[in-house]
Amino acid sequence: MSFDDEPADDEAFHPLGEAWQDELEDVLEETEYDTELGMEMAKDAMRVTEGELAEEEFHERYHDDVMEEFGEDERPIASPDDADEGGMGSMLSQLGASEESRREMLKKASAGAGFLGLGAWATIEDREPADIAAAEETTESEDTGGTQWGMTIDLEHCDGCLSCVTACNQEHQWDDGANWMYVLAYEDGSVESPEPDDFDSVRDFNYLVRPCQHCTDAPCEKVCPTTARHTRDEGGLVLTDYEVCIGCRYCQVACPYGVNYFQWDEPDVEREDLEPEGIYDERGRPVSRRAPRGVMSKCVFDPARQDGNAGEELVGTTACEQACPPNVIQFGDKNNPASDPQRYEENPSRARTVIRLNSELPSPNSVESSLEGVDNNLDAVLDAVDDLTEEQVALAKGVELTVEEYEQDAPAGDTLPEKEETVLSVVSAIEDSGLDLETQDILVRLELGEEPGDDEEFQGPSEELAQERFEAFADGPESQFELLADIGTNPNVTYLGNQPGPNAEQVEGPTSYEDVGMVDVRQDVLDDQTIGLDYS
Template identity: 45%
Template sequence: MSTNTEDESFHPLGAEWESELTSMLDDTEYDTELGLAMAEDAQRLVAGELTEAEFQEKYHEQVLEEFGEDERPTAGAIEDLEDEGGFVDALTSLADGDQSRRDVMKKMGVGGAALGVGALADGRDRDANAASSSGGTTSGKQWGMTIDLEVCDGCLSCMKACGEENNLDEGVNWMYVMAYEDDTVGAPENPDEASVKDWPYLVRPCQHCTDAPCEKVCPTTARHTRSRDGIVLTDYDVCIGCRYCQVACPYGVNYFQWDEPDVSQDAIAEQHSEMTGDHIHDYRDRPVDSRSPRGVMSKCTFCPSRQDGYAGEEKVGTTACMDACPPGAIQFGNVNDEGSDPSVYAEYPAFGRAVENFFDTSSGVRASNGIPPLEEVESQLGTSGESTLDDAFDLFHLDYVQSTYFAANGYERIATIRAITIVADNIEISDNLNRTRSMAAAVEEARGYNDALVAAGIDFESTEVRRTLNLGEETFDDAYGTLRAIFGEDASKFNLLEEVGTSPNVTYIGNEPGPHAEQIPPEETPEDKAVTSYAAYTYERADGSEASIVDNRMDVIEEETVRGL
């Protein structure tokens, strides 16, 4: 798919995507031209080409005529979308009862998965100094992510976990993992003989933009940003399914609930009452989590049930996709905190990779990386100070198993432990010890190994030991250089469509798709490789039923319709 810089489409994802959005709006009862015009100007607004006052005044009368109300956040009358105790009282109903969820099955459209990947990275030349109007936070807490594409192996665990956590219907994917190819990278020449890492990947959740255009076009404030943590949510009770948010979103991450959900909200509430307290409503008692009811919009939510403590304190600051990612490619946390996991990982990728690949606090040391349990190290090497580096090498070199990023021998494993402790002593790492998987907990584990090695007799101040472990003078730069040599050089950082001006809160590490990048269809990759036919990846829902990852919800609906005949 070509980008709008070549086809003159207003939408960053190009003319083909704009055409699909137009057809989708044509199939609803709402004004297509109004939706397209507002979407274009909402993107101009976040780019700094239009003021809030101009945007509000331009569409106020049209929005009132079409929807019977105009509660967009650009209105001067709405100074704050929430009042800590609940929602604005004026939003208890629409202008008349007939306007509430009218004939929702007429609100049809497309799934939005197979986008031109290059368009997501090819931002327009715009003023990056646009001021935030109503969403997100520049101080205080802002939940966000760092995703390391160099580590991602396309296993789809994040998609599966998201579907399970939120009881999503087959084909409703709030996160996509896409293999792609462009002018510089692509599918391997011999796919059947390739490893999962031979494909370049892009992981695409909602970006939870600080200045979200989807929010600015919503006539009912169903789409809104929580002021206390900056996540962009949809109030299912207020959403009327007009789909204007889907048109305005530059990233293509909004989804319409076509039919009655496979799992009812009552069933979800019952399933989660004992585990999480409430998996539908957030702390304001607004229905914003789990999958949406029929006829409304949904998207990735950054798991507000977890952030609000309903799943327990150990789940605050986590998401289902992050917990499920085997190599730790997804880091979630407060991106306004320089010491948070996503912030530290983005600044020091080699350190983040080392921590994730060597220490797993949810299940102890990862045996797959060949590190013996701490108790075994203390038992085998003792605490008398008489063990040598060679003794430690023999112990750490056992059970060697290759992983995505790994230390190849006992010396590199010992060097990694020492380097982690040195780097950690020189950077800020927030105390996330309450989480089951965090850098802070992993660093504590590394220090435990370091102390055990010192007690055993390993003299890290020895020139010979430092030379053998490639630790130089054990300065920060030397230690971080050791980690880069083992876990890969620091790759570039980028944000999707950074120049559009939305200020996304997802940062990527690794290869940025070029302007002509295209998704490699799952069916064109071998069935035993990573991102394969999504439908071949099945999992069990909380109610015991089986589901599979499907690219598009309409494929499921159409198949069920045919079978029903």
């Protein structure tokens, strides 16, 4: 093979470690496809994202071997003149002929992220916000300026309820344990999580939420011989065409994040029970809901929603985001500064404050009706409106003082602008009653203005003091990071707080997967299904 002359390298190349890499190699051994080719391609695909190998050289290096193994090479940059017109048909026939043998892969099937050493996520150092902004500026300058769907996930406010996991399963119907979304409680020696049956607050646990990262430069795409795994132009989603995937599992080896699952047997949900508008995207390609037998699946960021198949009101949303009670998952266009994930990322303390105020403030209508005929002084207002506190008035006014005007409109489906508007409506209702919240006395009392010294003029409301109030009320995250950002995949998921340390390991959380009718580890299901079966 073309890589025989490469120097031997016993060190694990996979970011998730040697044990994970060895398991993946065993998985490939159980398929009909070339194990060595899959492992070497995955290794070099990551070298491409890291900038150690040119993409053109990568494709040229493996073109002959891919053609020999699969009958065609449909990877980007591969020459179309070399494509074998009959290659796809022969591959599909090859797949059908060996389906029964795939049952023997039960013991080797991927176990999922449940028992990963989470310290793999600590292989990069936290970056300062300025470094992140510079990286984003570089990414945006290189893209086409279109939509890039992604997430900002606030790990410090996650409560481990697993609502996102169950909502994803209800929408996509993947098999038990093939979790497209994972929530993992962990401890790493520096930070501890309490016992699952002895804790004061669910916030005492440390969590990592792990969907697919939908990388801008995805190694899994680079190794796919058929273009089944591909990055869609519209929205930058990394998807799998179920009708083109041949189940070689090379993408599973090349994924640095461990998010892929192979559908080894008939799915739990029958094909006729799936709604077609949820399966096919705007191009007519089957890329969503549970995978058919013999192909790969993973988190897809709901292309059926983004394409309007589920109704225009769901464009720009995901099931996991909508199901999250503490609103820690912010999904939207990462290329739009006005989007939910970018607003949240830009000023987490303010975003956290807006979300809390939206749920805790009395409604604008109730404030307005409660203040009819009330004296225009702050104490009278607070006495007249039930459940309205001075702190809430100060924070709501602070939100008004720090409203940012964006050149772009917020994308469809975003909720932070709506929540902010509710907060601003409460401020308007108070001021419409006759109380001027920008007088010197009230601003000083609300800690939104500095008391002037002798012979000094009052400087009016202060955005800096408003920000201080946000940080005192909701605080800001201790860190901001991307998983494995140093390997150059340009993931489109940003995390706030709770980055696992190098010794991080999963522990039981306050809500178990069993509690919500789910399974933590796919291997447990596969093991149960093999009991009493004889494939000799």
